[in-house]
Amino acid sequence: MELVVDVKLHSYGDLVVLQDIDLHLRPGEIVSVIGPSGCGKSTLLGIMGGILKATEGRVLMEGEPAADCLNPLTYIFQDFALLPWRTVAQNVALPLEHHKLPPGERERRVKDALQRTKLDDFANALPKQLSGGMRQRVGIARALVVRPAVLLMDEPLSALDAQTRDLLMEDFLDLWLRERVAGVYVTHNFGEALRLADRIMVLSRRPGRIKEMVAVPIPQRERSRKSAQLELTELGNRLWSLIRDEASSAEREVVDA
Amino acid sequence: MLEDTMAAPAARLPREPAGRREVAFRGGGFLPEPKRYHSWVAFAGVLALWQVAVSLRWIDPVFLPSPAAICEALWGLAQSGDLWKHVSVSLVRIGSGWVIGSALGLVIGIGMGLSSVTRAVGMPMISAIFPIPKIALLPLLILWLGIGEAPKITTIASGVFFPTVIATFSGVDSVPRNLIRMAQSFNMPTSGIIWKIILPSALPGILAGFRISMAIALLLVVSAEMIGAQFGIGAFLLTAGNLMQTDDLMAGVVMLSILGLALGAILTMIEKALLSWR
Numbered sequence: 001m002e003l004v005v006d007v008k009l010h011s012y013g014d015l016v017v018l019q020d021i022d023l024h025l026r027p028g029e030i031v032s033v034i035g036p037s038g039c040g041k042s043t044l045l046g047i048m049g050g051i052l053k054a055t056e057g058r059v060l061m062e063g064e065p066a067a068d069c070l071n072p073l074t075y076i077f078q079d080f081a082l083l084p085w086r087t088v089a090q091n092v093a094l095p096l097e098h099h100k101l102p103p104g105e106r107e108r109r110v111k112d113a114l115q116r117t118k119l120d121d122f123a124n125a126l127p128k129q130l131s132g133g134m135r136q137r138v139g140i141a142r143a144l145v146v147r148p149a150v151l152l153m154d155e156p157l158s159a160l161d162a163q164t165r166d167l168l169m170e171d172f173l174d175l176w177l178r179e180r181v182a183g184v185y186v187t188h189n190f191g192e193a194l195r196l197a198d199r200i201m202v203l204s205r206r207p208g209r210i211k212e213m214v215a216v217p218i219p220q221r222e223r224s225r226k227s228a229q230l231e232l233t234e235l236g237n238r239l240w241s242l243i244r245d246e247a248s249s250a251e252r253e254v255v256d257a
Numbered sequence: 258m259l260e261d262t263m264a265a266p267a268a269r270l271p272r273e274p275a276g277r278r279e280v281a282f283r284g285g286g287f288l289p290e291p292k293r294y295h296s297w298v299a300f301a302g303v304l305a306l307w308q309v310a311v312s313l314r315w316i317d318p319v320f321l322p323s324p325a326a327i328c329e330a331l332w333g334l335a336q337s338g339d340l341w342k343h344v345s346v347s348l349v350r351i352g353s354g355w356v357i358g359s360a361l362g363l364v365i366g367i368g369m370g371l372s373s374v375t376r377a378v379g380m381p382m383i384s385a386i387f388p389i390p391k392i393a394l395l396p397l398l399i400l401w402l403g404i405g406e407a408p409k410i411t412t413i414a415s416g417v418f419f420p421t422v423i424a425t426f427s428g429v430d431s432v433p434r435n436l437i438r439m440a441q442s443f444n445m446p447t448s449g450i451i452w453k454i455i456l457p458s459a460l461p462g463i464l465a466g467f468r469i470s471m472a473i474a475l476l477l478v479v480s481a482e483m484i485g486a487q488f489g490i491g492a493f494l495l496t497a498g499n500l501m502q503t504d505d506l507m508a509g510v511v512m513l514s515i516l517g518l519a520l521g522a523i524l525t526m527i528e529k530a531l532l533s534w535r
Binding site for chain 1: 312419435436438439440441442443444445446449454457458532534535
């Protein structure tokens, strides 16, 4: 399944947040969205997933998702959005509870999602008993349980400390290379974008427009190799040069507000 | 003298080089520590002092009977069956009023939390009526509903309704929006969002409201029974007061205290069972 995004305009009253965003997300492709604070990255993700309605424009799904897909466009949230009164397994099972599934299918899916995110031993734990990294794993398991066609990720690692972020990013990559689910990954972190994305959409300061679409020509599997580091560093510098001035202006704007 | 007191630690600890000194500890304190027996000891102390004061006639027992006399009166009431007769009548009134008031409060509170129209209509009305002491409505309710159980139960229900509706509305209103968005992102139906996300999330606030409404129900049952009832703890207190039977009167007050503690303990048990995840 492919996702075609064509947002002409999105505004809150007189405040224009996004303008002229078009994106064609191909199956298995990961596009990362970066840009200065307040440029509308999360808003764009909300529009892509149908949580927000674009003022002008639309988002289209092209083709059919796999037969076992229960929620083609699935979010992974920055703050995990777990229900604190439910155990890990119950949180993961939540998206299945309003679907009629064959007997045993729910349990099978939950078990499988927990295994794939290395949470099997924590099925009966409550979210408060888990570290931030483990909580985000629950968020990922909950997303995987519906077998999504596109994962929409809103800064999924930003609430975690640097070490946990690195560890989870490795797992993310492993998972990605196995599952090959398409994804849109919103982040502030160039390193995450460069490790994960096939293309990086650089947004301008508000109103967010596509400033440049930067391709990352190295396969994800090879990005951790030494030989790739120079090219990735150059790409990182280019990304930074694209948003540096605007990021600085955006920061002043936030402070002034 | 000062040199003497400084000499002892200096002998045990390695001498610091000149110019260095240890950073003084400034933390500690301001932390609650569990004191398991203090409350019992203080309670027993107050009772003992009270008993001594009445026994030595520092206090006239007609105005304040001794704890022993109150226990004796309480035992007598229990033996005669009067205790259960009055308590059971009050409990039925509290139970009926509380269930009706809480059920209505929950429904309206959830409605106000979920619907902007209900909130816009309900909030000003609730703000206007909430401050009225509900016991002031009892004479009017007697006019409307006649003498009997109905006006008393309605008074209690109206007193319970307002704190419940406000607690429920606040609880529903403060449900983290990210949880609702999460459920929507999985296409969860509205009924599922209400049952699986909003109500469990609002439950701590609702139970806190129940605690307040339970205390109000107890207050109102006594007031209502003092105005127009033959049986019930309020009626018993009024009769004992009129007859200057202060030991019976204080026994009634102790019954109320025990009742309040028992109802509070039941709520604590419910909270522990339902909010064990916190």
